[in-house]
Amino acid sequence: MPNIGGPELLLILAVVLIVFGAGKLPDVLGQLGKGVRSFRDESTNEKATQTAGTATAATAAPGTTVYCRNCGRPNGADSKFCTNCGQAL
Numbered sequence: 001m002p003n004i005g006g007p008e009l010l011l012i013l014a015v016v017l018i019v020f021g022a023g024k025l026p027d028v029l030g031q032l033g034k035g036v037r038s039f040r041d042e043s044t045n046e047k048a049t050q051t052a053g054t055a056t057a058a059t060a061a062p063g064t065t066v067y068c069r070n071c072g073r074p075n076g077a078d079s080k081f082c083t084n085c086g087q088a089l
């Protein structure tokens with residue numbers, strides 16, 4: 001790959017301007033940006049989905065059951081105290 005410096009970049013920019021026209025340049029850059037962004041979003045979403053799936057599996061139906069920290073007995077999500085030992089939940 002040739003060493004691309006400032007002058008070469010300006011030349012490329014000039015060619016791009018000639019090919020696409022100065023008016024279309026924002027569109028072209030926008031499309032390019034969208035492409036990169038959607039690609040990044042996809043890889044990020046994939047990671048997020050994987051993380052969410054793991055978290056959901058580990059937590060096991062959050063909001064339905066609260067397990068007592070003292071005796072481990074399951075209590076209703078809105079329980080304030082354990083029904084077995086009275087430990088504050």
Ligand SMILES: [Zn+2]
Binds near residue numbers: 084086
């Ligand atoms: Zn308890």
